[in-house]
Amino acid sequence: MDTSRxxxxxxxxxxxxxxxxxxxxxxxxxxxxxxxxxxxxxKGGSALPPKTAAVPVILSTYQLSQLENSRxxxxxxxxxxxxxxxxxxxxRQDEIIAKATLNLLFTPSPALIPVRSQLNVYLNGSLQxxxxxEEDMLGxxxxxxxxxxxxxxxxxxxxxFQFIGHYTDICEDQLNTALxxxxxxxxxxxxxxxxxxxxxxxxxxxxLLFNPAAREQNxxxxxxxxxxxxxxxxxxxxxxxxxxxxxxxxxxxxxxxLNQKPVxxxxxxxxxxxxxxxxxxxxxxxxxxxxxxxxxxxxxxGKLIIISAPDAEGLITAAKAITRGDQLMKGPRTEIISFxxxxxxxxxxxxxxxxxxxxxxxxxxxxxxxxxxxxxxNLRPINVTLNLxxxxxxxxGSHIRLNLRHRYSNPPPHGISEMNFRFNNxxxxxxxxxxxxxxxxxxxxxxxxxxxxxxxxxxxxxxxLRPKNQLTFTYTYSHTRESExxxxxxxxxxxxxxxxxxxxSSLDFTGLYHFTRMPNLGHYxxxxxxxxxxxxxxxxxxxxxxxxxxPELNTLxxxxxxxxxxxxxxxxxxxxxxxxxxxxxxxxAGRDLLIVGKIPAVIADKTPDLNLVLNESEQSLGFPxxxxxxxxxxxWDQGKGGVxxxxxxxxxxxxxxxxxxxxxxxPFKDGRTAVALMADSPAGFQALAEHLIVNKxxxxxxxxxxxxxxxxxxxxxxxxxxxxxxxxxxxxxxYVMLRNPWLLFLCSLVTAVIxxxxxxxxxxxxxxxxxxx
Numbered sequence: 001m002d003t004s005r006x007x008x009x010x011x012x013x014x015x016x017x018x019x020x021x022x023x024x025x026x027x028x029x030x031x032x033x034x035x036x037x038x039x040x041x042x043k044g045g046s047a048l049p050p051k052t053a054a055v056p057v058i059l060s061t062y063q064l065s066q067l068e069n070s071r072x073x074x075x076x077x078x079x080x081x082x083x084x085x086x087x088x089x090x091x092r093q094d095e096i097i098a099k100a101t102l103n104l105l106f107t108p109s110p111a112l113i114p115v116r117s118q119l120n121v122y123l124n125g126s127l128q129x130x131x132x133x134e135e136d137m138l139g140x141x142x143x144x145x146x147x148x149x150x151x152x153x154x155x156x157x158x159x160x161f162q163f164i165g166h167y168t169d170i171c172e173d174q175l176n177t178a179l180x181x182x183x184x185x186x187x188x189x190x191x192x193x194x195x196x197x198x199x200x201x202x203x204x205x206x207x208l209l210f211n212p213a214a215r216e217q218n219x220x221x222x223x224x225x226x227x228x229x230x231x232x233x234x235x236x237x238x239x240x241x242x243x244x245x246x247x248x249x250x251x252x253x254x255x256x257x258l259n260q261k262p263v264x265x266x267x268x269x270x271x272x273x274x275x276x277x278x279x280x281x282x283x284x285x286x287x288x289x290x291x292x293x294x295x296x297x298x299x300x301x302g303k304l305i306i307i308s309a310p311d312a313e314g315l316i317t318a319a320k321a322i323t324r325g326d327q328l329m330k331g332p333r334t335e336i337i338s339f340x341x342x343x344x345x346x347x348x349x350x351x352x353x354x355x356x357x358x359x360x361x362x363x364x365x366x367x368x369x370x371x372x373x374x375x376x377x378n379l380r381p382i383n384v385t386l387n388l389x390x391x392x393x394x395x396x397g398s399h400i401r402l403n404l405r406h407r408y409s410n411p412p413p414h415g416i417s418e419m420n421f422r423f424n425n426x427x428x429x430x431x432x433x434x435x436x437x438x439x440x441x442x443x444x445x446x447x448x449x450x451x452x453x454x455x456x457x458x459x460x461x462x463x464x465l466r467p468k469n470q471l472t473f474t475y476t477y478s479h480t481r482e483s484e485x486x487x488x489x490x491x492x493x494x495x496x497x498x499x500x501x502x503x504x505s506s507l508d509f510t511g512l513y514h515f516t517r518m519p520n521l522g523h524y525x526x527x528x529x530x531x532x533x534x535x536x537x538x539x540x541x542x543x544x545x546x547x548x549x550x551p552e553l554n555t556l557x558x559x560x561x562x563x564x565x566x567x568x569x570x571x572x573x574x575x576x577x578x579x580x581x582x583x584x585x586x587x588x589a590g591r592d593l594l595i596v597g598k599i600p601a602v603i604a605d606k607t608p609d610l611n612l613v614l615n616e617s618e619q620s621l622g623f624p625x626x627x628x629x630x631x632x633x634x635x636w637d638q639g640k641g642g643v644x645x646x647x648x649x650x651x652x653x654x655x656x657x658x659x660x661x662x663x664x665x666x667p668f669k670d671g672r673t674a675v676a677l678m679a680d681s682p683a684g685f686q687a688l689a690e691h692l693i694v695n696k697x698x699x700x701x702x703x704x705x706x707x708x709x710x711x712x713x714x715x716x717x718x719x720x721x722x723x724x725x726x727x728x729x730x731x732x733x734x735y736v737m738l739r740n741p742w743l744l745f746l747c748s749l750v751t752a753v754i755x756x757x758x759x760x761x762x763x764x765x766x767x768x769x770x771x772x773x
Contacts, residue, residue, distance in 0.1 A: 082377060108142075202291060209243070226258055227258075232312045235315035240254050241564030250694070266302055293306075348533060356512055373501075379497060379499055386470070405501075423465075518663070519704045537574035542577065551689070555677055559677060559692050574594075580600070595677065609720070614660055660679070664676075691713075703715040
């Protein structure tokens, strides 16, 4: 039977699709638990011994508070007004679930009628169990185990709880506060996972290496030769940034193995004819850039992606081909015939950033279908994420124009129904929903200046605008019910409402400037700035020591993965330099510098006021009298001439496990920025690499110097500052005037005197002319 042909015909969904996919993939496996010979690979490949061990079952436990759509550290509350609640969880495509159970802890209201009240549990729309609420369950916590059908589990799963509550026989009101049921956050979903031994097919590469449906952090090992050259590190950095894009907010860690074989999980190895890890020393010579998938030796189900080329420059071509053309790859091995790059990236065109040169619609910002629609008795908020370049300049008069269109079901004639628009949880405007209308259009001018609003106009303070912003539209309908003392209407059901924000609603950012004060580690931490100005890092030079070790490389790849997740584009054009001399750095003077490891002497000698030095022999820090607290904004007016001098300088030797981040102006060109990731030991680099993972930390890095020590972060604002970007001269003058009202008053006074003098002279000349007639 032609298995591959039959697999191509599969278009089923749900349980049938998963069953066919599972058995179809298994049918292509090289001898699972049979000891058969693995299929012959194409020329250039290498066959590995077949696997004969049984696949182990791994039990994973997730508290309900860990599932998607749940509130962190909060129970799940279901009421008569909101009788259903959905939680979501994901399963990797290379896993099957042998058994699934739900250990449920719930407390029903003591006012419920027993048996007639019940809790239903659904998995992907299929009823799994009905739990009648007995009399002895009322008002106390109950423990029940629900067996879930594993055949219903897909890649992305919906776990739904439906509450049917009754508290009286007549005149029952679903909005009554006596109708509630609480599900404890300690309830647990237990999944017995079993890995599939999948076929070596590059079509499955993205699904095997990354798990975009799950909430867990990804881990991908990178195997390189004992002493990789800069081009090999650049190729690995392209893969690292691509993994950051696919992992997104989940984060990804890149353990590095120099001349060693990864021991678990999935890995990517880089091979050239002259440089390769020892465990691939027998790999055939390569004639052209290629990508191959093999089983990872010594593991049961790990996969090894081998990126090979005749030389290191070819590795860069192969890495770019993977990130741009993985949809075309199929089979165990693919050779790259040619690869032509697109036009260079333009500044500030990162795919994840809003384009401030034109109007941006909310439909463009939506991440999935239905994101701008909400329905139910109590409507969930409609949330839209807005990513902006971090260097936008706001002055009095700067504004965003919001053209909002929205539709909503007819609200009740009694009471007040409204829509609240919030920006980063700050209320901007409240719109009343009118019963006579089922839609509305509003044009709002949202002023962004951080000064007193003398015109009393709707505005967003610049302090509230961030690189990553949340727009929230909350619809609240009034719920009223008419009643008399001795009569009521039974079986009244709450109305199901629906609200939609028109995808053509737009935000207009035109007229804003790119201008900001540097250095600012907050910009780097939240959006990769200034390196991310060019999404492909085309204006970035990565600087490392002559022979970087595993901890430094791990830190670099995690940093590139973080930037990739923030921009949505791989780091194609970053320049990697090992121990560059002064002449080389002068040639690269127009680039921003990302330094990993010890700051080279040629840079340190030209930057005598460095306020952080960390290496194996010395740890020194220059810091002001106080550190910045988390979330504290920089104090711009401190210091003279844009300089905040350190109040204390401390040097020590021999400490182990400290890491830090420092930012300063490049000594080779004014306006260029250097960011250094450094540590005093491998343990310090490990802590820094973990901290760089997106989902590990909040936005806790700020200022110009950040110290990481035993899991704590301390930020300092110290050193001289400078400005980057473009601002017209009249905006600069206006900015100075607004920051110094006395200067504005003085200029106004001088202007008034000059105008009065000019008017006086003009009137005198006019009078003299009349008298001479």
